[in-house]
Structure formats: C-alpha cells, structure tokens
Amino acid sequence: MNTQEKLNASVMGTYGRFPVVLEQGSNCTSKDENGKEYLDFGSGIGTSSLGYCNEAWADAVCNQVRTIQHTSNLYYTAVQAEFAEMLCSATGYKKVFFGNSGAEANECAIKLARKYSFDKYGKGRHTIITLVNSFHGRTMGTLSATGQDVFHNYFFPFPEGFDYVKANDIDDLKNHLDGTVCAVMMEYVQGEGGVNALEQSFVDAVYELCSERDILVIADEVQTGAGRTGTLLAGEQFGHQADITTMAKGIAGGLPIGACLANEKCADVLGKGTHGSTFGGNPVCCAGGIAVLKTITAEGFLQSVKEKAEYLRTKIAEIPGVAGVSGLGMMIGISLKDKTSLDVANAALEKGLLVLTAKDKVRLLPPLVISYEEIDKGIEILKSVL
Ligand SMILES: *Cc1c(COP(=O)(O)O)cnc(C)c1O
Numbered sequence: 001m002n003t004q005e006k007l008n009a010s011v012m013g014t015y016g017r018f019p020v021v022l023e024q025g026s027n028c029t030s031k032d033e034n035g036k037e038y039l040d041f042g043s044g045i046g047t048s049s050l051g052y053c054n055e056a057w058a059d060a061v062c063n064q065v066r067t068i069q070h071t072s073n074l075y076y077t078a079v080q081a082e083f084a085e086m087l088c089s090a091t092g093y094k095k096v097f098f099g100n101s102g103a104e105a106n107e108c109a110i111k112l113a114r115k116y117s118f119d120k121y122g123k124g125r126h127t128i129i130t131l132v133n134s135f136h137g138r139t140m141g142t143l144s145a146t147g148q149d150v151f152h153n154y155f156f157p158f159p160e161g162f163d164y165v166k167a168n169d170i171d172d173l174k175n176h177l178d179g180t181v182c183a184v185m186m187e188y189v190q191g192e193g194g195v196n197a198l199e200q201s202f203v204d205a206v207y208e209l210c211s212e213r214d215i216l217v218i219a220d221e222v223q224t225g226a227g228r229t230g231t232l233l234a235g236e237q238f239g240h241q242a243d244i245t246t247m248a249k250g251i252a253g254g255l256p257i258g259a260c261l262a263n264e265k266c267a268d269v270l271g272k273g274t275h276g277s278t279f280g281g282n283p284v285c286c287a288g289g290i291a292v293l294k295t296i297t298a299e300g301f302l303q304s305v306k307e308k309a310e311y312l313r314t315k316i317a318e319i320p321g322v323a324g325v326s327g328l329g330m331m332i333g334i335s336l337k338d339k340t341s342l343d344v345a346n347a348a349l350e351k352g353l354l355v356l357t358a359k360d361k362v363r364l365l366p367p368l369v370i371s372y373e374e375i376d377k378g379i380e381i382l383k384s385v386l
Contacts (some may be wrong), residue, residue, distance in 0.1 A: 005031065018349055025052025028367050028374050030354070038349070042356045044378070046191075046223055046331070046365035049250035049292055054369070057291040058254045064287035066384075072278060083286035086293050087251075087259060090232055092241060095266035097260045098281030102222035102248035103137025105258030108275060109185065109218045109244045110141055112262060114161075115218060115343050117182035127180040128218075131167045133145035134193035136185065137218055145185060150191070168202040177209055184210055188234040188328070192223075194359040195326045195333025203238045216266065217245040222258070226250035227368050228294040229304035230329035237328065250368075253292045257285040283374065296368065305330055305368050308375060315379045321386035332364040336386070344385055353381040361373045 003021045005233045006284065021033040029236055030038050043049065048069070050057050064079060071077055084096050097108050117125040128145060136145040140159055143151050143174050147164040150185035165172045167190070174211075177184075184206055189197045219242035224234035228250055228381065231237050235245065243266055248258035256279075262269070296302060309329040316334055317325050326333035336344065348355050356363040 009352070018346070018354075020349065020380045027051045027054075028370050036352065038186060038352050038354045039378050039381070040354045041364045042206055042354045043250070043365050043367045044254060045249065045356065046228055047249045048254045049168050049226055049228070049368050050253045050295055051367035051369050054253065054291070054295075057288055059113050060287045060291040061255070061284055064284045067097075067283075068277075069284055070282055073084060073276065073280060073290045077281075077283050077286070079286040079290065083289045083293070084281075085338060087247075087263065088253045089240065090246065091261055092295060093245065093261035094264045095358065097262075097270060097275060098286075099258040099260070100279050100282075100285075101137070101258045102220075102246065103139045103142045103223060103258075105246035105248050105260045105281075106136045106137055106142045106145065106185070106218075106220060107139055108258075108260035108270070109220075109246050110145065110183075111275060111317040112244060112266060112269050113183035113185075113216045113218060115274065116266045119269065120214075125180055126144045126161045127163050127178075127182065128161060129163050129165055129173070129176055129184045131186050131190070132164050132189055133193035133196070134164075134187060134220075135190065137222075141218045161175045164339055165194070170202060173182060173202075173205065173209065173374055177215065181213070181215050183216040185216050185220055187220045187222075187224060188238055189224050189229065189331055189361075190263065191331065192358055195331060197326065197328050198238075200238060203240060206350040207240050218242060218244045218246070221245050221344070222248040223365075224328070226292065227302055227305055228331050228365065229327075230302060230309055232297065232302065234328060251292060252285050252288040255285040255288040257282070257289055298341060301368075308370060308372065311372065312375050312379070316364075316382065319379075319383050319386050326361070329369060330364075332365055333358060333361040334364070335361055339386065348381055350383045351385060353378055353385075355382075 022030045023033050024031045112124050130145050134147040136142040142156040144162045165176050185222045223385045225247040245261045313325050323337045324335040341362045344362050345355050
C-alpha cells in the first residue's frame with residue numbers, strides 16, 4: 001500500500017485531500033515523496049506563518065522539547081508566562097486563556113461572554129449573535145455559532161442560544177439585539193465563508209450598538225490574527241478592539257495552540273475551576289509562539305507584509321481570468337471569470353503551486369515571510385493556469 005491508500009484505510013474520511021504526500025519543507029517550499037517541489041501559497045491554512053521549519057522557530061521548539069515538554073496546568077512554566085505576557089502586551093489585552101485550537105479559543109469566548117452576563121444580569125441573557133456565512137469551528141458549540149446551514153446537519157441536537165444576522169446589514173443587527181443577547185461574535189474578514197471583509201460602517205455599528213447595551217464584542221481572529229492581514233490583529237485596521245479576541249492558526253507557526261484574549265472588563269470572569277485544558281498553553285507550543293511573536297513584532301516586519309500583500313494583490317488583479325480580488329493583506333480571495341476554484345487549485349498543484357479554495361474563490365494565505373521572487377514565481381504559475 002502506498003501512503004495515500006494506507007492513510008485512507010485507517011483515518012476517517014473527513015477531508016477532501018489533494019493527492020500529494022508532503023514529506024519535507026523549507027521556507028515557502030515543500031517537497032513531496034517523489035522530490036517534486038511545491039511553492040506554498042496556503043501555509044497549511046494560514047498556520048505556518050513563518051513558512052516551513054524556520055530556523056529561529058525550530059531552534060526554540062527543539063530546545064523546549066529537550067528541556068521540559070509538558071507539565072499540565074497544575075504547575076507554572078516560565079515559557080507560558082512569557083508567551084502570555086508578550087501576547088497580551090502586543091495585542092493590548094489584559095489576560096489570556098490558552099487552548100489548543102481555534103474552535104477551543106471560541107468555546108472559551110462563548111463561555112466567558114455568557115458568564116460575564118450571568119454574573120452581572122442573571123439568567124436569560126445568553127444569546128450569542130454571529131453572522132450569516134461565518135465559520136467558528138467544528139465543536140458542537142462552535143458549529144452552532146457557525147452561521148451556515150450546511151454545518152447544521154446530522155449532529156442534532158445543537159447547543160441553543162445562537163442567532164444569526166446578515167453581515168453588513170445594520171438593520172438586521174438592530175432587530176436581533178434584544179434583551180437575551182450577551183455577545184456579538186464576528187470575523188473581520190470571513191475566511192472559510194469566501195474571504196469577505198466586513199464593511200467599516202457595519203463594524204462601527206456593531207461596536208456602538210453593543211457598547212450602549214453592555215453586550216460584549218467577540219472578534220474571531222483565528223484566521224485574520226497573527227499578522228495575516230498586515231497588522232498583528234485585523235481589528236487595528238478597523239480602529240476597534242473587541243472585548244474578547246480569539247487567535248489560533250498562525251500564532252505558533254504550525255503548533256497547536258489557541259488563545260482567548262480578554263480586556264480589563266472581562267479578564268477575570270473565568271475563575272478557578274470554570275474552564276481548563278490539559279494541553280492548553282503547552283510549553284513547546286508556547287516556545288513556538290514566542291518565536292513567531294518576536295519575528296512578526298520586529299521593527300518593519302508587518303510593514304513588509306503589507307507591502308508584499310499590496311504587490312501580490314495588484315499582480316493578481318492584472319491576470320486575465322480574474323474577476324476580482326477580495327480580503328485584506330495576505331488573506332486573499334480570487335473570484336474567477338470562467339473556471340471553478342477547485343479546478344484551478346488542482347491545475348496549480350500540478351504545476352507546483354499550493355493554493356486553497358473558499359467556496360467559489362481561490363484563496364491564498366501565503367507564509368508571511370514570502371519573498372518577492374517567490375511571489376513572482378507563484379504569479380507566473382497562476383497566470384498559466386488561468
Ligand atoms: C479555522 C478557523 C476556526 C477553527 O479553528 P480550528 O483550529 O480548526 O479549530 C475558527 N474560526 C475561524 C475564523 C477559522 O478560520
């Protein structure tokens with residue numbers, strides 16, 4: 001049996017996988033088992049933010065594995081303390097809870113928002129409003145939070161207490177902000193939903209309407225965070241800081257960690273015994289996170305991400321066959337004139353370029369460390385495919 005047959009025989013078939021076995025990677029290029037190279041414009045869904053096996057990151061991670069790899073949260077570790085302090089100070093939040101994934105970070109945010117409201121107002125104020133076409137994860141709670149009907153099948157009953165409003169529709173939002181609502185949760189740029197950025201006026205309205213009613217704003221920055229859009233958090237570009245922000249994907253360079261960040265107002269809502277995770281804040285993941293944060297907060301780094309993103313976006317828009325370019329920074333959606341996104345992804349793969357899809361769009365989430373030469377190379381392949 002080859003690797004694909006072997007894996008399919010023993011791993012549940014929950015993914016539509018491309019027929020490639022990736023064996024090795026360096027910077028922005030990975031190699032398959034036959035030695036064929038692929039320029040990666042997907043970063044493992046925006047997760048390998050510093051590319052494959054970045055030197056400083058790999059040193060920090062390997063060093064931590066050989067020092068102390070796990071302790072549980074019954075004890076303290078210096079790396080968790082340092083990562084938490086760095087992350088809070090860089091993002092402007094008071095405190096963080098560490099889980100292991102984006103969905104877990106969002107679960108924490110949901111629990112936090114409900115308890116904040118319960119502590120202050122008692123029962124009945126528990127509804128979390130999310131946006132139609134959102135994506136918040138695959139746990140039962142975050143599936144409920146996800147505003148797409150296709151995710152609300154098979155697994156009934158789903159947890160209650162979620163309601164959905166149309167993105168960029170302020171009236172719809174107003175109509176749903178009744179006395180049962182404790183939080184509004186949104187992605188500044190919907191990733192899985194099709195790489196659609198929210199309108200500034202809608203984001204402004206969310207903050208204004210929520211603050212008037214002491215409703216918490218939760219920003220799901222699992223995909224947009226960690227420098228992906230050209231700022232550490234996408235919220236910075238909208239001029240707002242949510243009460244709660246969740247991060248995961250790119251934050252530790254490919255190691256599993258999720259963060260739920262809370263501001264002064266709700267930093268102490270989750271006290272002893274109210275939440276937890278065996279692996280959460282694992283020393284190895286925190287060491288990886290510190291290496292990523294040091295890199296992306298270094299002088300000039302995010303500015304260069306912005307500039308490279310602008311360059312890449314302009315080049316893509318010039319390709320015949322491209323109907324439009326959406327998203328923000330290095331989170332790029334490409335609308336196509338006459339091809340399907342999956343056909344383009346498959347053809348690009350054939351030519352040595354890894355890209356993602358989001359609904360009918362081709363989606364690019366290149367490593368933040370990508371070079372102009374690599375961008376040009378990727379553009380040439382995209383041109384030939386389109
Ligand atoms: C990927 C993603 C999640 C889920 O993250 P997992 O680590 O897969 O649990 C949640 N929200 C957004 C916006 C995402 O892009």
